[in-house]
Amino acid sequence: MPRSQHPSTTALATLNLAEGRELGLSRGANIVMPNLTPAAYRADYEIYPAKACIRETAEECQSCLSRRIVALGRKIGTGKGDGAGRLPGGTIFVI
Numbered sequence: 001m002p003r004s005q006h007p008s009t010t011a012l013a014t015l016n017l018a019e020g021r022e023l024g025l026s027r028g029a030n031i032v033m034p035n036l037t038p039a040a041y042r043a044d045y046e047i048y049p050a051k052a053c054i055r056e057t058a059e060e061c062q063s064c065l066s067r068r069i070v071a072l073g074r075k076i077g078t079g080k081g082d083g084a085g086r087l088p089g090g091t092i093f094v095i
Helices: 010-015 020-026 039-045 058-071
Strands: 091-095
Touching: 010 020, 039 091
Parallel strands: none
Antiparallel strands: none
16 A cells, blocks of 8 residues: 555554664654644553653654664654655654
């Protein structure tokens, strides 16, 4: 499914802090979503216990995700990430 979006979610990172998102990306995910909620409000949106990245700033989260994606040998997409066209092989969209 060349136009499908498959997210590697924060829930995967919460289940496995060391490499949860990486495991999702290595198994076909092509979307990650950094937590952009201001740090002062993140606890208000903690939908499950011990949610990953709850204390990081938005900048720290995006920087961390970028390093993790590049370490997997993948590229960060620059488009909208809406699946409107074929996703180039190995591209991860951060939305």
